[in-house]
Amino acid sequence: MKKTNAIDTYIGQKLSALRKQRRLNVSELAAAVSLAPEKLRNFEEGSERVPADILMRLSRVLRFEITELFGGIPSNLSANPPLAPPDPPGDPEIGALSSDFRQIRDPQTRTLILSLVRAYLTSEKAGKTD
Known part of the structure; x- marks a missing residue:
């Protein structure tokens, strides 16, 4: 597993918020994109980096543009502590x-x-x- 940082955590939080907005649980979304639920949980928690091909699958199922995930990330963010989650879902x-x-x-x-x-x-x- 690659080392993750605050950006990975931020992306994971946004994915989690999008999933909840669509009223899907982890198991439902994981099945829809051919992932194990634990893998999706790791992505949402930021403990594992989301590969580009999985981001594409998630964007199709959750109906969002991948660029939306990166909106709002401070330009100086790197391996700083995790950010607060986006707006409440x-x-x-x-x-x-x-x-x-x-x-x-x-x-x-x-x-x-x-x-x-x-x-x-x-x-x-x-x-x-x-």
């Missing part, structure tokens, strides 16, 4: 919103949507929403 709307937003390619549209959300949050904090 308990609310499937968070994952769906994030996934849908990433599909918007037009920078102006993305900026407008972010402005709208931030304006809403500002007014909500001020107690001006119903």
Whole structure:
């Protein structure tokens, strides 16, 4: 087994979150990508590095772009201690919103949507929403 680092842990946490968002347990996902459940657990825990061919299989079953796994990784991250997991997977709307937003390619549209959300949050904090 290759030595792993904080990036492997980060990727594993994101895979785990995606699996939970899709409401799959470890055994179900492992079977769908022809892995032993223990192997998938090792990937999700970051104790084992995920090979590229398995990332491809996981991306097809979980319906995500592989580049999504690397979003948010700090540029200085290497063998530092593991990062905190990504946003909590308990609310499937968070994952769906994030996934849908990433599909918007037009920078102006993305900026407008972010402005709208931030304006809403500002007014909500001020107690001006119903």
